[in-house]
Amino acid sequence: MENNPKNSRREFIRKGSRISLLLTLGAVGGFSARNITHEKYVWQIDPFKCTQCGRCATSCVMTPSAVKCLHAYDLCGYCDLCGGYLKPDPNKLSTAAENQLCPTSAIQRKYIEEPYFEYVINEDLCIGCAKCVKGCTSFGNGSLHLQIIHRICLNCNECSIARLCPSDAISRVRASKPYLVKGSFTNDAKG
Amino acid sequence: MKNWIKLTLIFTLLFYSLAGVAQQQRFPKPEFGTGYHQPTPVTPEPRALVLEYSDVVILLIVLSLASWLALRKRSRKGMLWLSVFTLLYFGFYRNGCICAIGSVQNVALTIFDPGYAISITTLLFFLLPLVFTLYFGRTFCAGACPLGAIQDLLIIKPLSFPDWLRKTLGLLPYLYLSLAVLFAATGTDFIICRYDPFVGIFRMDAPFHMVILGIAFLLMGMFVARPYCRFLCPYGVLLNWMSRFSKWHLAITPAACIQCKLCSDSCPFDAIDYPTDEKQIKNRIWGVNRFLFYALLIPIWILVGGYTGSKAHTWISKANSKVYLAELLITKPEVRNDDKNLDVQAFLSSGKSMETLVNEASVIRHKFYIGCWIAGGFMGLVIGMTLLSQVIYRRKEDYQPDKGNCYSCVRCISYCPVKK
Amino acid sequence: MENDAKLKLFLNIALVSGIFCLTVALLLLLNYMQMTxxxxxxxxxxTSLVKQLSQEPNSDELKQEIRDFDLLARKAYFNSQWQVKTGGYLLLFGAIVLAFALRVIIGLRSKIEEPDILDSNEMVGRLLTxxxxxxxxxxxVILxxxxxxxxxxxLREYSVNDSSPNLKIADNRDKIEVIQVGQAPTVADSAKTSSVKPTVSLGSSLPVKVTQAPAVKVSFPGLAEIKSNVPSFRGPFGNGVFYQKETPVSWDAASGKNVIWKTPVPLKGYNSPIIWGTKLFLSGADNHSREVYCYERNTGKILWKQPVDKIKGSPEAAPKVTEDTGYSAPSLTTDGNRVYAMFATGDIICFDMDGNRIWARNLGVPDNxxxxxxxxxxxxxxxxxQYDTNKSRKLIGLKASTGQTAWETQRKGKISWASPILAEINGKYQVVLSTDPMVAGYDADSGKELWSLNCMMGEVGPSPAFGSGLIFAANEYAKLVAIDPVKNVKVWESDEYMPEVASPVTANGLxxxxxxxxxIACYDAKSGQKYWVKEDGTGFYSSPVIVDNKLYTFNTAGKMKVFEVGKTEKILGEGDAAEKVTTTPAFKDGRMYLRTPKFIYCIGKK
Structure with a gap:
């Protein structure tokens, strides 16, 4: 059987095909490798591009979303009348449910000194709906902003929020700098 | 008077800050009299890069182990437990991402979009299984693919399909592959990831329709063995090509086949080739003429396919969000007043001109035009080649795995009475 | 027998786990439906409860109801999340048990069977395939x-209905008759009555598209003509000095004293009126639309009103601007043949005096x-x-006839909100700009920078002024400087009083x-010696201007004070617009024209 010319011809063709397939794979691999990255990339939101549309809460593959609100305390005005904490035209500047903007009551308001209040986000309750971010950005300093929390994020091959983000605010960033936190990251710093 | 000027200076300063320069604050941070310490926001680090590399190493180990189990150890039990490990690790622990199937899109995107850098782990996830298949057959499908594993473990009573149905449904992966590459290359979408029916199960979290799809696939998989692998998987197309020419491949019998036919029903995927019936070959209806006819038809298939694809590019390109938005704004200018349409509102507030958007959309559409020509031509080629393969006869003497379609799951081996 | 017992056991397991899975799945489905x-x-x-509360803000009952409801809603949400998660794991567990049991059952039941007879006719199968x-x-293919x-x-249906066809016909540089500005003009002073010269019938009868290019002669206005009109912001050459006589020194908007007419301006804008002949031009804009208005100067009637739209490259929505700048802060300019307007969107447009659109283009949305x-x-x-953005600073010279860029000079320094002025230095005209950190002069023909002196700081608002051979520039928190543009040196400086928005003005050595x-402070122009200081209660955004040896000032509350241009403070008259005033008035033929947030006023002796 080893000497069967038909079989050896078949074997020859197979060998040739195998080598050409291997070369093709090498070519595809090599061509892809021309802009290969050894660094890991993760998804993150550029808070300056974000338009607070609220899709982060609903589009993430995780429920609740991997997107949470972060608070840049350095930018916070510690206002009594906080656009991120209170509903527009609040009944009273208090922590009562009828005045709170957050649907899950994830922001804690703490009195510091007259007339300043500290606002702390409870990440476990936050669903990333961006209601507070919208309020803070429109009426305040914009210290509240959304970020993808990497403890929760699965780093999907294609981020389903990025695909649906109307303002293209979500992009891959280097894993060595996985957050675009306001304060340390400014609009100018983007260059 | 100086005092007064100072006051007004302060006022004007305030005014400046109120005027709202992006970087300036409307309400400056107060200076606290009490010893207030501000908390720092918690920003947990992402999964370390080392772990990504360890994923590649684990893939390499699993692939080697699967190949060893299939070709040397010939152990179904070993393969079964390996697939359980794969399901647990790559599936439930790593949430099915990144996987070799999806990496096709990353490779396509990085080839067509120089701005996108593919990570080395993704490229390795794409290449390693293909190279292994080129030498050992599709052992990746048997042991290292979490999607294959979950389906394989749920095969209860597989039904056998006639040849024509398998061949016809077998065109679907080619279609899926060409669309996936087209959408990835144009930067539109990663449809393989988006419509992966099992990833939702791995994550234990998915949109409702994807949960239904996943459960439907699993229920179907009880009777139609590995439905996704056989009739959808785009990566399977590439593996199939590689496996056909693999250097070594799983064999049903360790020695000479005694033609006992015991294994003929053992494969749930109908991937065992039977010995050719000499009588039938002699009585074949179609001779060289039909072969030549089909061979000459191939360029026509390619042209027709490409033409059809190019004709359909307008429709297909509407899947791109930018094209969709531009067309929406052109055909329905009144959506500009629709506050609920987030995409339109975000575009309007971006300050971009309509013209720029239309130009960008036109560029994308043109990419689709070229891509659809290629994808259509490819589909034409596939159909032409499938037809051609139907009039080619290759003499087979033994019961052997159909190398292109065999997943090297090692089921058939236990049916073979020949030991050593 | 043992096999049978085993089979029975696994059948039961399969049954139980099957029912379990089905129940959990149904519960999950129910939960999902309820949640959606x-x-x-x-x-x-x-939401409706909260709305109700805003109507009866003191209802404690309502508050309690909201609080209870809110707690309930949040509980429902988090409970459901917990249910989904737990249900998911239970379902997974059930499915594993079920699958395992089923496999065992199938394994136990399976017997070694005689293999099926092979598909007898392979040919039939192949044909079918x-x-x-x-x-x-x-x-x-059909699909x-x-x-x-x-x-x-x-996408193909989209086309910008721009005025590009007009661009071609309007380009007739070769036929332009050049008249030296600065020499005594040969053009008759009759321009006062009819400013549109017959040779400039170019645009007046132009339909939107013109196929043939008519031979057109465009003549430039002479110096006397420019001086007798208000061709730009702060009068001729933007210098704040008007060459008019017998202007009114008192008026009152509330009582109508000396108000000849007042007409509303449709859209908001902080640009100041410009005048040529009998026509007065303004622009207005909001975040949706932009318009240019032409008023009859004597009656206050709107002669025409043209939209600024369908411009290639114009953004779909206006960029973000602050309330006190608006979308049409830049004032218009005219050469008596055409009128030009610019907006915060980067749109720049040219009309003829009859409102026919000649050209329009978008210079790019300014990042400002x-x-x-x-x-x-x-x-x-x-x-x-002066195209200053946060990204780049440029002085652009456009061909007035076509809007094409003749030259473009990249400028150093930071973004500025001041306006260019023209200064005749050594017989040649220069465009002078004030920016952080420098005041600089550019050749009006080529755009080349001729001189530049670092002396400014901050976000510069006030435009420079030219007089006594010196350039004066100032800005809040910076300095007031007098520059000799020929020697490119600072002559004197002061940091006592500095304007933030209003530009300096100079005449008669003051x-x-x-x-x-x-x-309001008065200095000696040459030496910088301070003559007098007048403290008004309210600030000035409107630039002070000098007409006929009178200094006109409007504070932001709308109060007008007219001072004598002299070394001692002397008030000649007062007026009141009864509205906020941030724009600069224009003067022509003994009348003053002033734009307020809502109206355009004509003030003069009736």
Whole structure:
């Protein structure tokens, strides 16, 4: 059987095909490798591009979303009348449910000194709906902003929020700098 | 008077800050009299890069182990437990991402979009299984693919399909592959990831329709063995090509086949080739003429396919969000007043001109035009080649795995009475 | 027998786990349906309760109800999340047990069977395959073609209805008759009555598209003509000095004293009126639309009103600007033949005196955190645009006839909100700009920088002024400086009073400053010696201007004070617009024209 010319011809063709397939794979691999990255990339939101549309809460593959609100305390005005904490035209500047903007009551308001209040986000309750971010950005300093929390994020091959983000605010960033936190990251710093 | 000027200076300063320069604050941070310490926001680090590399190493180990189990150890039990490990690790622990199937899109995107850098782990996830298949057959499908594993473990009573149905449904992966590459290359979408029916199960979290799809696939998989692998998987197309020419491949019998036919029903995927019936070959209806006819038809298939694809590019390109938005704004200018349409509102507030958007959309559409020509031509080629393969006869003497379609799951081996 | 017992056991396990899975799945489905129906976090009932509360803010009952409801909604949401998670794991567990049991059952039941007889006729199978593959191919082709005929490429329907056809015909540089500005003009002074020369019938009868290019002669206005009109922001050459006589020194908007007419301006704008002959031009804009207005100067009637739209490259929505800058802060300019306007969107447009659109283009949306504010200026065939953005600073010279860029000078320094002025230095005209950190002069023909002196700071608002051979520039928190543009040196400086918005003005060897904290100061232009200081209660945004040896000032409250241009403070008259005034008035033929947030006033002796 080893000497069967038909079989050896078949074997020859197979060998040739195998080598050409291997070369093709090498070519595809090599061509892809021309802009290969050894660094890991993760998804993150550029808070300056974000338009607070609220899709982060609903589009993430995780429920609740991997997107949470972060608070840049350095930018916070510690206002009594906080656009991120209170509903527009609040009944009273208090922590009562009828005045709170957050649907899950994830922001804690703490009195510091007259007339300043500290606002702390409870990440476990936050669903990333961006209601507070919208309020803070429109009426305040914009210290509240959304970020993808990497403890929760699965780093999907294609981020389903990025695909649906109307303002293209979500992009891959280097894993060595996985957050675009306001304060340390400014609009100018983007260059 | 100086005092007064100072006051007004302060006022004007305030005014400046109120005027709202992006970087300036409307309400400056107060200076606290009490010893207030501000908390720092918690920003947990992402999964370390080392772990990504360890994923590649684990893939390499699993692939080697699967190949060893299939070709040397010939152990179904070993393969079964390996697939359980794969399901647990790559599936439930790593949430099915990144996987070799999806990496096709990353490779396509990085080839067509120089701005996108593919990570080395993704490229390795794409290449390693293909190279292994080129030498050992599709052992990746048997042991290292979490999607294959979950389906394989749920095969209860597989039904056998006639040849024509398998061949016809077998065109679907080619279609899926060409669309996936087209959408990835144009930067539109990663449809393989988006419509992966099992990833939702791995994550234990998915949109409702994807949960239904996943459960439907699993229920179907009880009777139609590995439905996704056989009739959808785009990566399977590439593996199939590689496996056909693999250097070594799983064999049903360790020695000479005694033609006992015991294994003929053992494969749930109908991937065992039977010995050719000499009588039938002699009585074949179609001779060289039909072969030549089909061979000459191939360029026509390619042209027709490409033409059809190019004709359909307008429709297909509407899947791109930018094209969709531009067309929406052109055909329905009144959506500009629709506050609920987030995409339109975000575009309007971006300050971009309509013209720029239309130009960008036109560029994308043109990419689709070229891509659809290629994808259509490819589909034409596939159909032409499938037809051609139907009039080619290759003499087979033994019961052997159909190398292109065999997943090297090692089921058939236990049916073979020949030991050593 | 043992096998049978085992089979029975696993059958039972399969049954139980099957029922379990089904129940959990049904519960999950129920939960899902409930959640999608009720959406506890977006509860409409809660929203309506809150709305009700805003009407009766003191109802404690209502408050309690909201609090209870809110707690309930949040509980429902988090409970459901917990249920989904737990249910998911239970289902997974059940499915594993079920699958395992089923496999065992199938394994136990399976017997070694005689293999099926092979498909007897392979040929039939192959024929069937060919047919089905062909059919699939045909279906795919048909689907593709149907899709192609059913879908329309809407992108092709889009076209910018721009005025580019006009660009071509309007370009007749060769035929332009050049008249030296600065020499005594040969053009008759009759321009006062009819400013549109017959040779400039170019645009007046132009339909939107013109196929043939009429031979057109465009003549530039002479110096006397420019001086007798208000061709740009702060009068001729933007210098704040008007060559008019017998202007009114008192008026009152409330009582109507000396108000000849007042007409509302449709859209808001902080640009100041410009005048040529009997026509007065303004622009207005909001974030949706932009318009240019032409008023009859004697009656106050709107002669025409043209939209500024369908411009190639114009952004779909206006960029963000601050309320006190708006979308049409830049004032217009005219050469008596055409009128030019610019907006915060980067749109720049040219009309003839009858409102026919000649050309329009978009220079790119200015990245400007307050909004583009620099006014237009022109000389002969050039239109000067101080195109300052956060990204780049440019002085652009546009061909007035076509809008094409003649030259573009990149400028150093930071973004500025001041406006260009024209200064005749050594017999040649220069465009002078004030920016952080420098005041600089550019050749009006080529745009080349001729001199530049670092002396400014901050976000510069006030435009420079030219007089006594010196350039004066100032800005709040910076300095007031007098520069000799020939020697490129600082002659004197002061940091006592500095304007924030209002520009300095000079005449008769005196320099006047009006600050945003309400101080008017008079200096000697040559030496910088301070003559007098007047403290007004309210600040000045409107630039002070000099007409007929009178200094006109408007504070932001709308109070007008007219001072004598002299070394001692002397008030000649007062007026009141009874409205906020931030724009600069224009003067022509003994009348004053003033724009307030809502109206345009004509003030003079009736």
């Amino acid at each position: 129906k009720n959406k506890p976090l977006e509860s409409k009932a809660l 060919q047919r089905w593959v062909l059919l699939t191919g045909a279906i795919l 593709g073609l149907v899709a192609s005929y059913a879908s329309v490429d809407h 955190h307050y909004g583009h504010a620099s006014s237009l200026m022109m000389l002969k065939d050039k239109l000067f645009v 320099l006047f400053i009006a600050t945003s904290y309400g101080v």
